[in-house]
Amino acid sequence: MDTGTTSERTASRPRRTQEERRAHTEAALLAAAADLVVEAGVSALTLARVGERAGYSRGIVTHHFGSKQALLEALARSAQAGFVAGLEDVPAGLEHLLRLVAGYVRALAGAGVASRAFLLLWATAPTSPELAPIFAERDERFRADLHADVAQGVADGAVRADVDPHAVAVAVLGQLRGISMQHQLAPESVDTELLGALVADTWRRALETV
Structure with a gap:
């Protein structure tokens, strides 16, 4: 039976690095952007709506991506990254x-x-x-x-x-x-x-x- 306090259990977990926190936030923002596109199209995609959907402020979205254009570019790259698995060890040909x-x-x-x-x-x-x-x-x-x-x-x-x-x-x-x-x-x-x-x-x- 776990008798440790919440603070003890929390303290035992390794804290995420700044890079890990940044990656987590960006992943959440990109997921929110994808949801909005699928639901209502690119016209529904604004930095404010993305932040709201992900549970962050618009300022966080601007801080990570700078603009809607940069957000779209990141979404396009991330959506196709690793889409086909198992090709890393297969030589070109x-x-x-x-x-x-x-x-x-x-x-x-x-x-x-x-x-x-x-x-x-x-x-x-x-x-x-x-x-x-x-x-x-x-x-x-x-x-x-x-x-x-x-x-x-x-x-x-x-x-x-x-x-x-x-x-x-x-x-x-x-x-x-x-x-x-x-x-x-x-x-x-x-x-x-x-x-x-x-x-x-x-x-x-x-x-x-x-």
């Missing part, structure tokens, strides 16, 4: 590409609010001056990673020499984003496990050296 596309589709089944917010923001980005540069940069980074996999596959002989890495990167990104939006609109119509395997197999047959 065809197998990395195939695991990425299969893993991406399968991960949609467990996608949380942050990922849903990312897709909603991405879908409206072309007509939004504040969102367009953020998501153009996000897509460019994704295409660069895909391009690197295909180019490495060509270099090591796993991918046909006549394949254009840039064209494949554009096509793969478009496919993944399209599947993501379909899943967002009608998750029951997208079998992520089956589709993940199908997409990977389709790209293997399209790219690999015979």
Whole structure:
């Protein structure tokens, strides 16, 4: 039976560092921002509302992000960080590409609010001056990673020499984003496990050296 006082139990816990407290606060603010986007769209996203939803003041949001634009950029980065797990030890090349596309589709089944917010923001980005540069940069980074996999596959002989890495990167990104939006609109119509395997197999047959 625990007979220690509350103060004794509290004192026994290691105190969080300033960096840990900062990371905790930023995570709470980003989660609140994602909730607001999913509930009411980017127009509902103000620093004051984010602070209120997270239980902080607007001043805290401004202190951590500085502006709504910076908050949106942080939300876009954090929503996709580590979306596909288990790729760290897989070297660049065809197998990395195939695991990425299969893993991406399968991960949609467990996608949380942050990922849903990312897709909603991405879908409206072309007509939004504040969102367009953020998501153009996000897509460019994704295409660069895909391009690197295909180019490495060509270099090591796993991918046909006549394949254009840039064209494949554009096509793969478009496919993944399209599947993501379909899943967002009608998750029951997208079998992520089956589709993940199908997409990977389709790209293997399209790219690999015979």
